[in-house]
Amino acid sequence: MASVNTNIFTQKLPASTLVEAVIALVILLTSLTATITMISNMYGDGVTKPGVEAHIRLCEYKDETLQNKLYTDERKEVNGLILERKISPYQPSIPVNSKSQLLQLRFTAYTPLGDTLSTQLRLIVLE
Amino acid sequence: MMRKPAIASFFLVKLKSAILIYALVISLLSFLFVLGILQFFLVSNQEKLAIIKAEYHEDLLLSGIEFLLAYDQSLSDTSFSVDLFQNERSQLILTKKEFGVFNILIAEYPAGKDTLRKIAQPGCYDFENKTALYLCNSIYELKLGGNALLEGDVYLPERGISRANVSGKSYTRDSLVYGTALKTPGILPKLAQRIIKYSPEYLKKEITRFQIFTISDFYPKTRSFAEKTLVIQCPAGNPDFSDTLNGNFILYSSDSLIIHKNASLTNVLVCAPKIIVEEGFTGNGQFIASDSLIIEKEAKLTFPTVLLLNSKNEKAQPRLLLDENVQVQGLVILSYENKENHYSTAIPLLWIGNQCKVMGSVYSTHAVYHRGEIWGSLYCPQLTDLSQGLNENILLDGQISKRKQPKVMPDFQLFDKPLKSRVIQWLP
Numbered sequence: 001m002a003s004v005n006t007n008i009f010t011q012k013l014p015a016s017t018l019v020e021a022v023i024a025l026v027i028l029l030t031s032l033t034a035t036i037t038m039i040s041n042m043y044g045d046g047v048t049k050p051g052v053e054a055h056i057r058l059c060e061y062k063d064e065t066l067q068n069k070l071y072t073d074e075r076k077e078v079n080g081l082i083l084e085r086k087i088s089p090y091q092p093s094i095p096v097n098s099k100s101q102l103l104q105l106r107f108t109a110y111t112p113l114g115d116t117l118s119t120q121l122r123l124i125v126l127e
Numbered sequence: 128m129m130r131k132p133a134i135a136s137f138f139l140v141k142l143k144s145a146i147l148i149y150a151l152v153i154s155l156l157s158f159l160f161v162l163g164i165l166q167f168f169l170v171s172n173q174e175k176l177a178i179i180k181a182e183y184h185e186d187l188l189l190s191g192i193e194f195l196l197a198y199d200q201s202l203s204d205t206s207f208s209v210d211l212f213q214n215e216r217s218q219l220i221l222t223k224k225e226f227g228v229f230n231i232l233i234a235e236y237p238a239g240k241d242t243l244r245k246i247a248q249p250g251c252y253d254f255e256n257k258t259a260l261y262l263c264n265s266i267y268e269l270k271l272g273g274n275a276l277l278e279g280d281v282y283l284p285e286r287g288i289s290r291a292n293v294s295g296k297s298y299t300r301d302s303l304v305y306g307t308a309l310k311t312p313g314i315l316p317k318l319a320q321r322i323i324k325y326s327p328e329y330l331k332k333e334i335t336r337f338q339i340f341t342i343s344d345f346y347p348k349t350r351s352f353a354e355k356t357l358v359i360q361c362p363a364g365n366p367d368f369s370d371t372l373n374g375n376f377i378l379y380s381s382d383s384l385i386i387h388k389n390a391s392l393t394n395v396l397v398c399a400p401k402i403i404v405e406e407g408f409t410g411n412g413q414f415i416a417s418d419s420l421i422i423e424k425e426a427k428l429t430f431p432t433v434l435l436l437n438s439k440n441e442k443a444q445p446r447l448l449l450d451e452n453v454q455v456q457g458l459v460i461l462s463y464e465n466k467e468n469h470y471s472t473a474i475p476l477l478w479i480g481n482q483c484k485v486m487g488s489v490y491s492t493h494a495v496y497h498r499g500e501i502w503g504s505l506y507c508p509q510l511t512d513l514s515q516g517l518n519e520n521i522l523l524d525g526q527i528s529k530r531k532q533p534k535v536m537p538d539f540q541l542f543d544k545p546l547k548s549r550v551i552q553w554l555p
Binding site for chain 1: 147149150151153154157158161165175179182183186189190191193194196197198209210211212213217547548549
């Protein structure tokens with residue numbers, strides 16, 4: 001009995017019809033779609049390269065603000081990112097009395113088109 | 128005849144077209160390739176995400192501590208939950224509790240099984256207070272001798288201040304006061320209620336709420352302030368302590384305690400009617416006594432330390448003694464109430480020896496013998512040097528400088544006047 005060549009790389013296979021070619025195309029497209037979906041899900045976690053970059057810049061901005069006690073509103077451009085600092089009196093969700101003024105510092109990084117990349121919040125007692 | 132495996136038969140029997148097999152192989156390979164890349168990015172992203180989350184939690188917990196600092200004055204011992212930024216991710220449990228003279232502030236964030244936590248000890252700062260010396264006995268003029276120094280605001284008796292020759296030592300400086308000389312209001316400012324209440328008698332009742340170990344028991348050496356306080360009790364007949372304690376402990380004795388120089392104490396509350404800190408000891412904590420508190424020479428009590436001698440004993444005078452070369456970074460307080468006024472406030476009950484250095488505030492309801500340096504403020508009825516008798520107001524060689532008080536060592540709430548708070552140290 002003649003042996004069967006089971007090696008798909010060396011065996012001689014018959015040519016394909018149009019239907020088979022279409023099926024092959026569908027398989028490739030499906031796998032491509034799945035790949036794109038997985039990659040997009042990964043970026044959907046919020047850990048995009050621009051997001052991480054914005055986070056790092058925002059941390060530096062926050063540290064500079066706290067170190068130099070720069071408690072004024074500001075908006076500036078750094079390396080193609082728009083960094084914004086907004087200061088407002090803190091409104092607590094529970095009633096408490098205080099003689100100290102508590103400020104809420106909101107740091108936001110935007111793309112030049114205005115999309116928000118990262119936001120950080122911080123409370124600070126005004127000395 | 129042997130039956131071919133199912134996959135092989137699928138490829139050989141069902142799929143006769145090369146393009147289909149190649150498409151499947153390419154799909155499989157590309158799937159594996161993408162899976163590998165995804166795995167790599169996933170691990171890398173998880174690390175980045177963990178760092179970003181940790182920073183978010185750090186900011187949230189620090190904001191929680193700032194919240195407690197702002198409301199420090201108006202909150203009593205309490206624990207409450209608050210949504211700090213009114214979004215679901217900023218739910219914190221905030222706690223304020225007393226630990227001796229100090230407050231402890233705790234911010235907690237429940238993150239799954241773990242609880243993230245920040246524990247802070249607040250202090251106060253009072254930029255308006257420039258008081259170096261506050262005397263309330265208005266009869267005797269203040270005489271300065273030797274190398275005495277007054278730097279800052281000085282509240283003086285009506286008769287004012289003069290240079291003198293005390294025990295053969297003349298005053299050496301050009302000016303009498305390096306700052307502003309003011310007239311004394313005549314009475315000492317009252318100590319804050321929460322300081323006055325602390326005494327060995329008060330703590331004897333308080334410690335019954337906590338777990339108590341005797342010194343011979345096996346007990347942990349460190350204790351977080353997020354947990355309940357542990358009490359280590361020394362029996363009356365065995366006052367020596369030479370072990371290590373760090374954190375949320377009360378070291379207590381109903382009679383006396385001798386802190387050996389090899390003992391290691393950090394942020395511990397030490398309480399007994401009589402306390403002796405042996406020569407050469409280094410550490411910090413709150414030392415609360417009622418009869419005597421003696422710090423032997425060369426001892427170094429680092430920031431933040433409180434020495435509190437609080438007595439109402441009508442029969443015997445208490446005494447607080449800082450021997451030669453002692454360093455204290457923090458508060459030194461002597462409060463002695465004798466209602467029948469058996470003992471004059473002119474009798475020095477607080478002694479600050481030669482080359483002693485106190486960085487912080489010193490308060491005494493009775494006269495002070497001062498030969499060292501105070502970098503901060505001194506509040507007392509009068510200063511005494513025994514060589515000239517009690518009826519004099521004398522500062523010989525003693526130095527008091529408010530300007531030299533280190534900014535990294537803020538004060539604590541001495542009086543009931545509300546002050547702004549800030550974190551002086553992070554605790555375990």
